[in-house]
Amino acid sequence: MDAIYWPSFFFLLFGGLACAFAVAVLLSSNIVRMAFYLVLSLAATAGLMFLAGAEFVGAMQLMIYVGGTLVLLIFGVMLTSQERFVEMHTWAGDWVKGFLAGGALLFVLIYAAFSIPAWRGIERATVEAIPAQKSVTPIAMGLLGARTDAPDRSGYLLPFEIVSVHLLVVLVGAAYLARAKRSRESKIV
């Protein structure tokens, strides 16, 4: 028997939280609560990323994903705060079909994941021997097209440029779509 291995403990903690809150998002019917659970789930996932040694991506996850969800939350409040729209129920049949399909998919995915021996983790002594690696500078260099970690792999300068132009286009497009075209006539539905 061995002593406790802390990263595994924190994996169980964060992984459990991420899964539990994801299920809570699914089962909740109040949009603001859903957003709140989603934030907690995403934050727990950021914890998992920190645990896997991806500090920069974890911080980015906290900043962008969680920040993006913040905006979702605001929209949720704005667009559904009237009493009659707060809860939109799903029909029971949909739930049954959904859970059958989802459960089958989940079973297949987990079975597949654990059926590959190389994916089950490496020896404790080996893991503890891996030196801590700083990943921020290599990521930055990778985005600029010069890989310092693996010189034989290609850099990401072109995707980086494309993504930045894409973001600009999306911003302009979203602003165009969402602009106030006409004053809303209140229709009784």
Next chain:
Amino acid sequence: MINLPANPMLFANLLTEPVGVAHYVTVGAVLFVCGALCMATKRNALGVLMGIELVLNGANLNFIAFGSPYLRSDAHNLGLDGQLMALFVIVLAAAEAAVALAIALNFYNNHDSIDVDRAAQLRG
């Protein structure tokens, strides 16, 4: 069936041995399935959007897991490529959310509701 490691006490084994890619992929799978079900069952457009976020997040977690040196031996490791891919996914998810929210806002302007079941007509 699944060949579990020799130790019968699975829980204790999880606590004393390092986790592997498979464990991360499991969490990713749960997030993915929850997101997919959200997209399928929610009638609120924002709920569908949250489902999409969960799905992307599960995929992201897989990228991180396959790129992490702590979870898998270095021979077939994605290395930093995993993290870089995850960064792009996050950025694209943000862009997608912006457009989707703009559409939701427009939809609300036209229908006074964001129930996606009402989006059954082509005329706005």
Next chain:
Amino acid sequence: MAPFLLELELFGIRLCPWTWLAYTLAGLVHIALILNLVAVGALIFIWLERKISGRIQDRLGPTRVGGKFGWLQTLADGIKLLTKEDLMPEQADGFLFKIAPYVSFCASIGAFIAIPFAGGAYPWISQHLNAGVFFVLAVLGLEVFGVILAGYSSASKWSLFGAMREAAQVVSYEVPLGMCIVVPVLIAGSLDLVVIGDRQAGWFTNWLIFHDPFTFITFWVYFTCAIASVNRAPFDLAEAESELVAGFHTEYSGLRWSFFFMAEYGSMLSVSMLAAILFLGGWHGPIPVADLLGLQPENGFALGYLGQLLGATNVILKGTIGVCVMMWVRWTLPRLRIDQVMTTCLKYCTPIAAVMFLGATVWLFNWPGKNFFGLLDVPAAVYEISDGASGGEQIPSVVTPADRVAFEASTETKNKRENL
């Protein structure tokens, strides 16, 4: 140790190397220190705010409680808040209403995880993150969540309006704030707060605020945006009492209400400390007292510890001064209108920050390795702090002129080779 302790097992996990206990204790000590800083800090800051506002308005402020200067006033207030009835509106969403203040408070405390109090080879920091600045910025942005949840769940129009204003304001001000933070990151060549702080070792001439004219302006833009992002006057639209009763915390009372205030003072301290580390030398005082007296870890543990203590005092003192300036601003300037708040952000702060960023880039390219408006050289010791990349390869965090010559030479030869 008694032999039976060596063989203790729990669910098949050996307890014997009591490292788990040590880790737990170390974690608890960190949490306790940070909690104390925020909670005791809030006690002092609230008293300070009363005194400062009193003096600014030509009155005395609290004088009675606790003898001189009324220094126990906040404690008396705290006891009053503890004993007040905890009210919740009937229409409120109970779960979210109850949890909202704690969300704010946790985010406010969470930022301190990655803020160093002293640097050097053995930094005083709860979790030394490679992407520290980014993490702090991300966590600080989460504080607004609690406010929005509070505004929504209170089932009150005033609360909802306050929360919406705060959301719009914080999301907008994160853009110029991030741009301002990028400038010191650019100069230090690292996202690591410890590296950024130690880049400014030595006399005050090495502080990044004096690095070039652009960083000097950037600091003031950063401070403005920081005030806005922690919702202090003149940007406290979320709790504008002249229009919104009390904004997002209209329906709160007692302990939950005080949690919002602790969160506010905590994040004021954290943005001020971040400003101190990014621009004002961090744990290095204006005069390098620790270096002159030899208070360094090389000279033994006790001296090194004293030096670090001096550094931590420095950082906290600078943070406190920043908080005092925020108070001074609050009691001097009138509150802006919401459109003026957005104009300040989008039409002034963001463009200025963008231009300063460009200017600092050009400056750094033209005069690398210079400090104090290009008049002094960067001390040689700074070059030794480099952000080591993985695989044993060293990437210099500060590009020296020699590096540039070497780089240009290598690209030239490469170009020649390609031409051939």
